[in-house]
Amino acid sequence: RDRLDAELSRLRSTWVTPTMLACGEAERVLGSPIEREYSLASLLSRPDVRYADLMTLKRASGENVSRETLTEEELVERIEVEVKYKGYIDRQKEEIEKTRAHEEMRLPPDMDYDAVGGLSFEVRQKLKAMRPETLGQAGRISGVTPAAVSLLLVHLKRLRYGDKDNV
Structure with missing residues (x-):
């Protein structure tokens, strides 16, 4: 759980802007360009965005936006579920x-x-x-x-x- 929480925290605190990305990167990974600043978590919450793809997002300098990438499938799946369904999960908890x-x-x-x-x-x-x-x-x-x-x-x-x- 500690690794999951640490990665979720990292995704929420890592931000990308249109100007920091390499040309065409947002379209390649996200399917469309971005017009403003986003956290990696908010980009991952998009339906067609996968964690593994998001981790390949490149800066204009050519290096990956994310320097750390988890490879354990079960942990990656839990991160995707937690980020993508956060709103639903929060509403269920309230209920x-x-x-x-x-x-x-x-x-x-x-x-x-x-x-x-x-x-x-x-x-x-x-x-x-x-x-x-x-x-x-x-x-x-x-x-x-x-x-x-x-x-x-x-x-x-x-x-x-x-x-x-x-x-």
């Missing part, structure tokens, strides 16, 4: 944290699952039969989808904040 925050939210023992808009018939039946005590327990019932848990959360918030008209 997980939100879910954890609501895990212990108590469900009223007399909750009317028929009043929760958008729940499927099957999910309603399972919730009525199991009568989970918390939102987390509801989410662990087979067949209760994350979308159904979100609907329960919205319903609970509306109940708590007195928006009875939209429940």
Whole structure:
């Protein structure tokens, strides 16, 4: 993990500008010229750019922009995944944290699952039969989808904040 973190840090802190690259290098490696300064990490986040190709990017002087290149395939693959999917991964982490925050939210023992808009018939039946005590327990019932848990959360918030008209 240390080598992965070190390489990710290096990619984020190594910058290239249009004037420092050899003629045609951006087109060769990236498919198009660059108009401004970019970090190697932001260039790697492009869909068609591979780590190995990026490491061959040449300066106007003829030397490689990157003096260090990892060769272990597994590590290179992890770097590419981490850089290319960073936005998605960050959003998923946020979603997980939100879910954890609501895990212990108590469900009223007399909750009317028929009043929760958008729940499927099957999910309603399972919730009525199991009568989970918390939102987390509801989410662990087979067949209760994350979308159904979100609907329960919205319903609970509306109940708590007195928006009875939209429940």
